Amino acid sequence: MSLRCLVFILMWCPAALRAQSAAESCSAPQTDGGFLVPEQETYLHGSSLAYACNDGWKPAVEGWWATSLCLNGSWSHTPRCIDESSCLPPDIPNAKYTESSEGWYQEGWVLRIKCDEGYQHKTWEATVTCKNGAWSSLHVCERSGNACMVPPKIPHAVIILQKYQEIFAADSEVQFECEEGYSVQPADTKKSIFCLAGGWSEAPNCTKSQVPDVGHDGDTLDKVTKPVDANRGRGRGTHTGGSTVAETGSATTSDRTDSTSTPLVVQVTNCGAYPHISNGDVVRKSAMFIKYACNAFYKRVGPDTVVCYNDGTWSEVPTCKEAFCEVDLDEYANYHIKESGTIILKERETRDVPCKWQNWISRIRCTKGKISVSRCCHYLDYYSRLCN
Known part of the structure; x- marks a missing residue:
């Protein structure tokens, strides 16, 4: 490469890098009714800002203030102030x-x-x-009163589900598979159970399959069952005729899908010790699942029900996130609140504290770990909703 070309590249590259950096930055958002900290014309990729809203307005996310992150030219959420009388999406499980x-x-x-x-x-x-x-x-x-809980255990069989669930709607059909060496007779019997008026229908029995064996002399021996290898431990499988046999302790099940499919749910004893979660514990134990709950002042994130898969692994385990607000009333001295010191509020808890004037109160809310403190207002105005 000639020296002239090299000089050209060195002169061109910084400009290109500056252009790329500018393309990744974010423009200052328009927050009518609010203000930004820090207030800049542009924000580099990866930088964050905080914003709050004027009286009568609130952020379009939980809390009286919020933060947003610049990611490749876009904000993680667009900072915006909305009318205080508007509502954020409700949290309604199921x-x-x-x-x-x-x-x-x-x-x-x-x-x-x-x-x-x-x-x-x-x-x-x-x-x-x-x-x-x-x-x-x-x-x-x-x-629902017509819905069913977890299907009952079927001897020598495994329920076939893409994922574990604890509630089944009325008229739901659930299929099962007999373990190796067992089958349903007659062969054309449907291997299913149904949720009927809050209970499960009776399941066909999985019984030992009798198969003829042939000796070295060509004679047919007594009918015997195919032995199961006792060394085939939990969470492992063997290939038989091109299909995977997924084992469930005392029962084995043919998995007719490839190795990338969802594993089958088996008894929790196949996965060993229960997973530990900080600030939470197991509150319910079943043969097919365990349920977790978080301690007071903590909120569960993730599923409350955990199951064991046939490969010896647990399904997704929940975590317990802080669900409380610690409020230092001394920081709100200009709000004319009578009390001082620190108080603790649970998630979604609202507490009225007295102000310096008789019959005037300030309302404190805890929402998703963020504090909302109102100005003092006469209690009659609060209850008639003349105060926010």
């Missing part, structure tokens, strides 16, 4: 509803809640309404 393209809902918005299969509305109401920044009621979807 249910679905129409999600807003804006990410929030205006006051007066009515959401129709649809419970998942196997669940029903706890009350006759199937809607919630956004009123003054909160939903009209805490909606609950509970197990």
Whole structure:
């Protein structure tokens, strides 16, 4: 390469790098009704900002202040201040509803809640309404009386499911597979059970298959069952005729899918010691699953039910995340709050604290670990919703 070309490349590369860096930066977001910290025209990739909103406004995410991260020219969420009377998406387990393209809902918005299969509305109401920044009621979807719990154990068989579930809707059909050396008679019998009016139908029996064996002299010996190798431990499989045999302790099951498919669920004893989670513990034990719960002031993240797979591994284990707010009232001295010191609020807890004037209170909320403290207001105005 000539010296002239080399000089050209050295002069060209810095400009290209600057162009690439500019392409990855984020422009300052427009936050009408709020302010940014730090306030800049552009933000480099990987940098973050914090923002809060003026009186009468709130961030379009939980909390009275929020942060956002610049990632390749886009914000992890667009900083935005919305009217304080608007509502954020509700958290309703085992249910679905129409999600807003804006990410929030205006006051007066009515959401129709649809419970998942196997669940029903706890009350006759199937809607919630956004009123003054909160939903009209805490909606609950509970197990339907016609739904079924976990299928009963079938001797010498394994339930065939893509993933473990604890609730099955009415009329659900669940298939099972007999272990190697066992079959359902007659052969054309369907290997299924059904959820009927809250209970499972009776399952066909898996009985030993009698197969003829041929001796060296060509004579047929007495019918015997095919022996099972006792050394084939849990979580391992052997290949028989091109199909994988997944073993479940006392039962084995032919897995007719390839190795990348979801493993079969087996008894939890096949996976050994239960997984440990910080700030939580096992609260329910079953032959086919274990359930976790978190300690007070902590919230579960992930599934509460954990199962054992036929390869000897556990399914996804939950974690326990802090679900409380620690409020130092001394930091809010300019709010004219009468009390001082530190108080602890649970997640979603609201507490009224007295102000320096008689019958005036300040309302403190804990939402997703973030604190919201209101200005002092007469308690009658609070209860008539004249104060936010």
